[in-house]
Amino acid sequence: MDLITTTDELAAFCKPLANAEFIAVDTEFMRERTYWPRLCLAQVAGPEQAAAIDALAEGIDLSPLDELMGNPNVLKVFHAARQDLEIFYLRMNRVPAPLFDTQVAAMVCGHGEAASYESLATKLAKARIDKSSRFTDWSRRPLSERQITYALSDVTHLRVVYEKLRQQLDKSGRMGWIAEEMAVLNDPATYRADPDLAWRRLKPRGASPRLLGVLKEVAAWRERTAQRIDIPRQRLLRDEQLLEIASHAPKTVEELALTRGLGRGFSEGWQGREVMEAIERARATPEADLPKRDRHPEQLRAPGPVVDLLRTLLRLKAEEAGVAARLVANADELDRLAAGKRDVPVLGGWRNEVFGKEAVDLIEGRLALALDGEHARLMPVPRP
Numbered sequence: 001m002d003l004i005t006t007t008d009e010l011a012a013f014c015k016p017l018a019n020a021e022f023i024a025v026d027t028e029f030m031r032e033r034t035y036w037p038r039l040c041l042a043q044v045a046g047p048e049q050a051a052a053i054d055a056l057a058e059g060i061d062l063s064p065l066d067e068l069m070g071n072p073n074v075l076k077v078f079h080a081a082r083q084d085l086e087i088f089y090l091r092m093n094r095v096p097a098p099l100f101d102t103q104v105a106a107m108v109c110g111h112g113e114a115a116s117y118e119s120l121a122t123k124l125a126k127a128r129i130d131k132s133s134r135f136t137d138w139s140r141r142p143l144s145e146r147q148i149t150y151a152l153s154d155v156t157h158l159r160v161v162y163e164k165l166r167q168q169l170d171k172s173g174r175m176g177w178i179a180e181e182m183a184v185l186n187d188p189a190t191y192r193a194d195p196d197l198a199w200r201r202l203k204p205r206g207a208s209p210r211l212l213g214v215l216k217e218v219a220a221w222r223e224r225t226a227q228r229i230d231i232p233r234q235r236l237l238r239d240e241q242l243l244e245i246a247s248h249a250p251k252t253v254e255e256l257a258l259t260r261g262l263g264r265g266f267s268e269g270w271q272g273r274e275v276m277e278a279i280e281r282a283r284a285t286p287e288a289d290l291p292k293r294d295r296h297p298e299q300l301r302a303p304g305p306v307v308d309l310l311r312t313l314l315r316l317k318a319e320e321a322g323v324a325a326r327l328v329a330n331a332d333e334l335d336r337l338a339a340g341k342r343d344v345p346v347l348g349g350w351r352n353e354v355f356g357k358e359a360v361d362l363i364e365g366r367l368a369l370a371l372d373g374e375h376a377r378l379m380p381v382p383r384p
Contacts, residue, residue, distance in 0.1 A: 002050060003148055005057035007064070013053075014064040017046045022075035022100070023068070024050075024158035027084045028138040028151055035226045035233065039087050040138035044068070045155035052151045056141065062091070069096040077162045079103050079117045079154075081185055089191040097186060102158065104181045105165040108174055110322035117154065117161075125160035129153050172322075177350045181327075195223035198233075199291070204243050209290035210282070215246035216291050217278040225274070236271070249279055302338040310334045312369060313362055316376050317355045328355050337363060 004010050017023055028041040039055040042065060053065060069076060069088050078084050081101045088096050106115040111123070121127045133150035169175045184190055199219040204211060219242060226233040241259050250256040256276060257267035266272055311334060318325035329346040336344050337359055347356040358378065361367040368381050 002052060002152060003143065004051050004053045005060060007059070007061040010053060010060065010062070011064040013044075013049070013051050014068045016049075017044070017068055018071055018074065020046045020074055022047075022077050022162065024077045024155040024162060025069075025084065026078065026151070026154040026158070027087055029083075029087060030137070030139045031232075033232070035230050036090065037083070037087050038139065039091070041143070041151055043151050043155045045152075045159050047159070050152055050156050052143075052148050054143070056139065066092050070094065072097060075100055077102065077158060079120070079158060079161070082190070085185060086191045089188065095186055095188055095191070099182050099185055100162065100178065101182065101185060102161050102165055104327070105162075105169060105178055107324035107327040108177050108181070109165055109168045109172070110324070113324045113326045117158070120161045121153075121157040124164040125157040127153070127157045127160075129157070174350070180349050193223065193227065195220040195227070198223040202239060202243060204246055206247065207293045209287065209292055211246055211249075212293060213282040213285050213290040214249045214279055215242070217282040217285075218242055218245055218275060221274055221278040225271075237275075245275065245279070249283070250276075252276075302335040306338040306363060307334055309362060309369060310338060310359055312376055313359060313378075314355055316369075316378070317358065321354045323354065329359075 004013055024045040026043045027039060028043075029037040029039050031037040042053040042055055042062075044051060044053065044065070053062070054060065055062060066088075068074065070092060075098050076096050077100045079101065080103045081099065085095060085099070102117075102120060103115060106120055107113065111120065118129050118131065121129055130146075130150055130153070133144075133147050136147055136150075138147075166175075169178060196216070199212065199216040202215060202219060204215055218237075222233050222237050222242060226236050229236075238261070241262055244259050245256070248255070248259075250258070253267050253272055253276065256262065256272055257264045259267075314325050314329055314334065318328055321328075328351050329344075333344045333346050337346070340363075342360075344356075345351065346359070358367060362369070362378075366381055367378050369376050370379050371377075
């Protein structure tokens, strides 16, 4: 079993990898009972060697791993990297770079909308992965041989997947596309949980600025408190309870206790006191400083037939380019285009070449869609 449990073993493993062209990386973590993800295992594979690093081993110092992840000369290859990168960002206070995400690359190479690691390993590495340990408790020790074998398979086959995708990208000249797609993953803001923005993920029935002000303050309190005591935000205060508090804005602890499922224990304790203080801050906020809900795409009055034409064009162009349509443009962007907006990502970079330019031409009447047997095709519209 290739399991590293000491700092010396980790340093010896990481040292030669500092000269590797790339490493494949994956993590196993738990966060069911905590706010912050708890790293349990980190798997790393270089060109020839691979190991699972026990992050919970007594006395182990993960500094050699952090140093390797921060090495700017070594490409870090992940699959669906977002959550793994969050763990390293929280450890290192910076995003490991440079990066390559095989799920994004698979979409660019036409392997589907959101290709799973298992499907890519089967298709490109000719490997079959035993999924029986997928939902195991990675915090329990000792780890079994089956767990370690499963964990290592997440990086050993990833090496082959990366190499095959890299060959396809080099052949198609699309490595520049991947660089554009890595921008979000490389942005530290992607991994920062800003308590003052937590209210935006909630959907209150009303939209009055005062209601949203209470929602913002209480949601920020929940986020900061959950972070501080390291428990899931829903365990502290459920979304539906938070929305009910924002809707009724209780003025007393007794009124707060009437919130469904809350009870007097919460309301009369330190949590209730701090929630009431948050509500009072919202009441004291000047009208001009209260938050406002963002406009929804449907308020743009996007003509339905134009949106339908754009969807057809998107499918056509994505198929021609051999790239996942979802990666090119989403429904919101199509709505904005149809409504006459031009400040959309699809009109920049490689997306503009694949779809954006012809989408604008279609909207503005310079191109038309026609049927050619069972297939749609584009044709120029003659000008009078």
